[in-house]
Amino acid sequence: MNKSVVGQKRLPGDLAIWIFILAELTVFAALFIVFSVSKSLNVEMFAEGQATLHPLMGLINTLSLITSSFFVAKSVLFASQGQLAKSAQWVWIGIATASIYIVTKFIEYQSLMALGYNLRTNIFYTLYFFITFFHFMHVLMGIVILIVVANKARKGGYESDITGVETGASYWHMVDMVWVVLFPLIYVIK
Amino acid sequence: MKFQSQSAAMPYFIFALALFVGQIVFGLIIGLQYVVGDFLFPEIPFNVARMVHTNLLIVWLLFGFMGAAYYLVPEEAETELYSTKLAWVLFWVFAAAGTLTIIGYLAVPYATLADITGNGLLPTMGREFLEMPTITKVGIVVVALGFLFNIGMTMLRGRKTVINIVLMTGLLGLALFFLFSFYNPHNLALDKFFWWWVVHLWVEGVWELIMGAILAFVLIKVTGVDREVIEKWLYIIIAMALITGIIGTGHHFFWIGPPEYWHYLGSIFSALEPIPFFMMTVFAFNMVSRRRREHPNRAATLWALGCAVMAFLGAGVWGFLHTLAPVNYYTHGTQITAAHGHMAFYGAYVMIVITIISYAMPIMRGRPNGNSRQAQTVEMWSFWLMTIAMVFITLFLTAAGILQVWMQRVPESGQALSFMATQDNIALFYWLREISGVIFFIGLLTYIASFFVKGDAVEVAE
Amino acid sequence: MQLTSRKLTGTWLLLIALTLTSAGLGSLELSEELLVFLVLLTVLIKNYQIIDVFMELKNAPLLWRGLMQCFTLFIVVAVGVTLII
Amino acid sequence: MAERFTKSMARNIYLGGSTFFILLFLGLTFDTMQAMPERDNRENLTESVANGKLLWEENNCLGCHTLFGEGAYFAPELGNVYQRRSMGNDEAFIGYFKAWMNAMPTNVPGRRQMPQFNLNDQELEDLAAFLKYANGINTNDWPPNVEG
Incomplete structure (x- = not known):
């Protein structure tokens, strides 16, 4: 059980993950700024490029990641109440929800590449493919982390201390946060 | 010294310093050739002296890393070295191979050396920093395998600390990436692409692990700060080094053939490369300010702090200065690159090797509390002489580089000055650099002299 | 203030609503500046909600909550400024 | 606060982070290799060019010159020397190169000296062919001007 006193300030999860999350956000910030600067330097190229994307798939992905994040947050809540079996269950549901993202992203890459677009087509596609793929790899990494957490929770690994669940969840929320910026930046603002 | 076998580091350190002296002598020669073009020509042409200068640097740093490993791995693992005899045999093999190679460079024309050593069978020579004959490269691999075996067995037998694991990973990576030096296709663009897998993934990848491990070891020893704290920092710093540094390789792919997207990837990730160096500086100062004891070897502490600062300046700031593709378009391959190279190598790798030598040598010589106060004073003088001289070398080369960019690179074809005309125009800075180099050499001699300064043994206030 | 299941669900619905809103904004014929401003506003609100509720940083030390909020704010403002210029 | 900064978490970040970026780097390398045939002028890589490259290496030309900005900074860039000295004419370039x-x-007293490498006519032609081939590699418009 988590014995935090009500009203006392505490940072959920391991401090190391927060340092890492800030580092990750720095990398993404750099990527986003490069994207928006390049966009204002190449207005037409970016408009043409964005027209070939699939905003609906982007929307589905946003919803799936937000919902998955929500389920994982629920799982932390259960863990903090000592209901570890339920906690693990919600982590699995979160992973299942995120797999929607993986499928849609895969379809979107497929359809773009079938049209002959790739990393080398022009600056827009370089940034589109790199940023989204970089994020895609983060989702995969997050899922691996969540699987580890769910397994450990199922085996009762967090009975005395739920820091591990919080750490995994915090990373997962960061992946969600990044997509929340990425979706409007790449898909919506034309 | 906790374990007798740690003294295997001694010959490595001594030989490293001897080669360091050689490196600087040749540095002075080529520095002078920049302004007095026919100096020592045709006996020692520039390309030969330059090759000796850079190869000695690499080889003496490798000797330093090996010495550091022989010293700290047994202490960390809390066991004797697996085989002291192997360490000595490999020392002589490596020292002989290195010396013969340098003699080869100086005694015969390079083409003759290539011919004698059978470069035609497996051509690997004549590429920057990897000029050594193929047979020497094979020798390096053999020595590295024996060394890794020796260190690895020691580690496996004893306590597995984070410092040992990180050091071992770094050394393994060093050996692994060196294998790319044997890949030399006729296709120039591919040759250059994979050449960077050796050079960049060494100095901005696995060498940083080695540096981090050595720095962490010395900081534990001189500050007495809890190992747990230092090890966590070490992990986070090297994680950042690899996260930024691996894709950061892209900043070398801008103008050698690979596609344009490397401009973006290389710029973004290498712009973040100063972060681990900055963290290292914060870390070193933080640990020293939280120290639990006043270690009597103040010189070693000074080197450790200086190393962190200079690595940040040289590798971090001076690297960032010209790493963005639009800037690099103009600065690539000018004296700005040379400025960065000098300060980065000195700050990160020369100073870390001197740090461990400064810490370990007195102990191996039976002075557990460091050298006498008089000797330490001399050593600290050498620190300031070399470091300030290096700062000036860097500044003068940067000034030369900026002028070079301005005259030779920025104007349109037809209006730009030719390379040689530009060189004539910036000769003043080359003279100033040479003078700074002489001061650096004096600093180095002062450092060597500090080993021979006697004086009263340092008492420790418990 | 203890986190409750109800609070989580409420935040989730808010995030969904804001996502749909921002997607809808893209299909309206707004001026570029207004679109950028409105969309980035939804992004900022969403990320602050994620930080406070999902990440549970509302009750965390000020340093960490502040760092995360500043980072988000920085990204949004930097993107906004570079897009509009 | 610091007591909940665990070493195992720091280690996981290191291992996870570096694996992640190594995979990404390998993926990008794979993509680059797909792109290279259109960029690296391999269709002009003749036997003579290959021999020229070997001569370039065995005489340590990079010890003074740069090639695509890499090497020593003591003597001019040679990646574009074909462009600088040929006037678009192979014969002229080879003639110039041999004479040089x-x-x-x-x-000349006090000037930087280039050694005499004693190459025969065929070798000089191979070396010239190598420099012409190098000039044909797509370097993203580098150097900025003909002076290199």
Whole structure:
């Protein structure tokens, strides 16, 4: 059980993950700024490029990641109440929800590449493919982390201390946060 | 010294310093050739002296890393070295191979050396920093395998600390990436692409692990700060080094053939490369300010702090200065690159090797509390002489580089000055650099002299 | 203030609503500046909600909550400024 | 606060982070290799060019010159020397190149000296072919001007 006193300030999860999350956000910030600067330097190229994307798939992905994040947050809540079996269950549901993202992203890459677009087509596609793929790899990494957490929770690994669940969840929320910026930046603002 | 076998580091350190002296002598020669073009020509042409200068640097740093490993791995693992005899045999093999190679460079024309050593069978020579004959490269691999075996067995037998694991990973990576030096296709663009897998993934990848491990070891020893704290920092710093540094390789792919997207990837990730160096500086100062004891070897502490600062300046700031593709378009391959190279190598790798030598040598010589106060004073003088001289070398080369960019690179074809005309125009800075180099050499001699300064043994206030 | 299941669900619905809103904004014929401003506003609100509720940083030390909020704010403002210029 | 900064978490970040970026780097390398045939002028990589490259290496030309900005910074860039000296004419370039190589060293007092490498006619032609081939590699418009 988590014995935090009500009203006392505490940072959920391991401090190391927060340092890492800030580092990750720095990398993404750099990527986003490069994207928006390049966009204002190449207005037409970016408009043409964005027209070939699939905003609906982007929307589905946003919803799936937000919902998955929500389920994982629920799982932390259960863990903090000592209901570890339920906690693990919600982590699995979160992973299942995120797999929607993986499928849609895969379809979107497929359809773009079938049209002959790739990393080398022009600056827009370089940034589109790199940023989204970089994020895609983060989702995969997050899922691996969540699987580890769910397994450990199922085996009762967090009975005395739920820091591990919080750490995994915090990373997962960061992946969600990044997509929340990425979706409007790449898909919506034309 | 906790374990007798740690003294295997001694010959490595001594030989490293001897080669360091050689490196600087040749540095002075080529520095002078920049302004007095026919100096020592045709006996020692520039390309030969330059090759000796850079190869000695690499080889003496490798000797330093090996010495550091022989010293700290047994202490960390809390066991004797697996085989002291192997360490000595490999020392002589490596020292002989290195010396013969340098003699080869100086005694015969390079083409003759290539011919004698059978470069035609497996051509690997004549590429920057990897000029050594193929047979020497094979020798390096053999020595590295024996060394890794020796260190690895020691580690496996004893306590597995984070410092040992990180050091071992770094050394393994060093050996692994060196294998790319044997890949030399006729296709120039591919040759250059994979050449960077050796050079960049060494100095901005696995060498940083080695540096981090050595720095962490010395900081534990001189500050007495809890190992747990230092090890966590070490992990986070090297994680950042690899996260930024691996894709950061892209900043070398801008103008050698690979596609344009490397401009973006290389710029973004290498712009973040100063972060681990900055963290290292914060870390070193933080640990020293939280120290639990006043270690009597103040010189070693000074080197450790200086190393962190200079690595940040040289590798971090001076690297960032010209790493963005639009800037690099103009600065690539000018004296700005040379400025960065000098300060980065000195700050990160020369100073870390001197740090461990400064810490370990007195102990191996039976002075557990460091050298006498008089000797330490001399050593600290050498620190300031070399470091300030290096700062000036860097500044003068940067000034030369900026002028070079301005005259030779920025104007349109037809209006730009030719390379040689530009060189004539910036000769003043080359003279100033040479003078700074002489001061650096004096600093180095002062450092060597500090080993021979006697004086009263340092008492420790418990 | 203890986190409750109800609070989580409420935040989730808010995030969904804001996502749909921002997607809808893209299909309206707004001026570029207004679109950028409105969309980035939804992004900022969403990320602050994620930080406070999902990440549970509302009750965390000020340093960490502040760092995360500043980072988000920085990204949004930097993107906004570079897009509009 | 610091007590919940665990070493195992720091280690996981290191291992996870570096694996992640190594995979990404390998993926990008794979993509680059797909792109190279259109960029690296491999269709002009003849036997003579290959021999020229070997001569380039075995005489340590990079010890003074740069090639695509890499090497020593003591003597001019040679990645674009074909463009700088040929006027678009192969014969002219080879003629110029042979005359230059055979005139070395200049022995002008105080000036930088290029050694005499004693290459025969065929070798000089191979080396010239190598420099022409290098000039044909797509370097993203580097150097900024003909001076290199």
